[in-house]
């Protein structure tokens with residue numbers, strides 16, 4: 557399989573490929589499954605909401621595509637295995653997995669409910685691990701591509717600590733699996749989407765950042781590209797698409813200067829910050845907030861500017 561050249565355009569073709577999309581009953585997952593089927597893949601449409609999954613399958617079949625329903629939960633290891641088994645039973649193989657199923661809630665740290673945090677981690681982190689591991693075992697000996705759906709929230713976002721942590725875990729899994737699986741010819745990338753879906757509609761804050769014209773369909777071609785051989789050679793990457801914008805997300809790195817001495821005691825740690833690191837602190841979170849130690853210099857700068865202008 558490779559790209560189809562139509563005029564001057566290269567089109568993804570997934571003819572003969574079998575792909576699992578989790579959480580595909582609505583929103584982004586539905587758009588991913590539909591687009592993958594449009595470009596030729598046979599798709600396992602998984603969602604714990606069976607009616608929604610069936611409606612995605614109906615839409616794919618009405619358009620001439622090939623799909624089958626799975627109503628298993630990714631949050632259970634045996635059910636996650638069953639999703640992949642279904643793909644292999646129906647289509648003889650699994651070539652791609654889109655780890656999309658996810659849940660979200662907002663809470664300030666002091667108001668977090670540990671049970672909700674546990675449930676979220678089960679779906680957003682363990683669900684990705686369970687389904688991913690089942691897919692990797694089934695892909696052994698053949699090429700494969702896994703796309704994990706992360707989020708810009710993985711950089712840190714207010715009110716979203718547990719969700720952000722789960723998406724940060726997905727980013728770390730992506731980098732680690734990409735390292736481990738390159739020799740096995742399985743590529744692993746992550747996508748940070750932004751689209752108007754039920755998840756966004758359930759949050760006033762998210763709605764403010766996501767106009768209704770940001771449809772899930774705008775993100776789907778990126779996912780099909782990453783699943784297809786058009787993206788051979790691309791692995792270990794996090795890519796963000798918010799509709800109009802498409803860009804890579806930088807890799808976390810060990811930042812210089814790296815100070816060295818035989819050992820670090822309280823005094824030397826304090827001096828490392830007051831003498832060196834204070835000038836190297838970084839803006840943090842998705843909103844790139846300046847740490848207070850830097851902010852005081854910025855307000856000095858603002859005051860100075862005001863004085864100059866007045």
Ligand SMILES: NC(=O)c1ccc[n+]([C@@H]2O[C@H](COP(=O)([O-])OP(=O)(O)OC[C@H]3O[C@@H](n4cnc5c(N)ncnc54)[C@H](O)[C@@H]3O)[C@@H](O)[C@H]2O)c1
Pocket residue numbers: 578579580581582583584585602603604605608628629630631655656657658659660679683705706707708748749750751752753754755756766
């Ligand atoms: N919408 C956005 O702007 C946005 C931004 C960043 C990341 N994401 C991520 O994209 C993915 C899809 O989000 P969405 O906005 O389409 O959400 P959505 O709520 O519209 O759809 C999520 C689907 O996942 C299903 N699901 C939940 N738990 C499941 C489980 N245990 N097993 C199988 N299916 C399950 C739900 O039934 C639902 O149909 C999520 O991982 C989300 O975190 C979304």
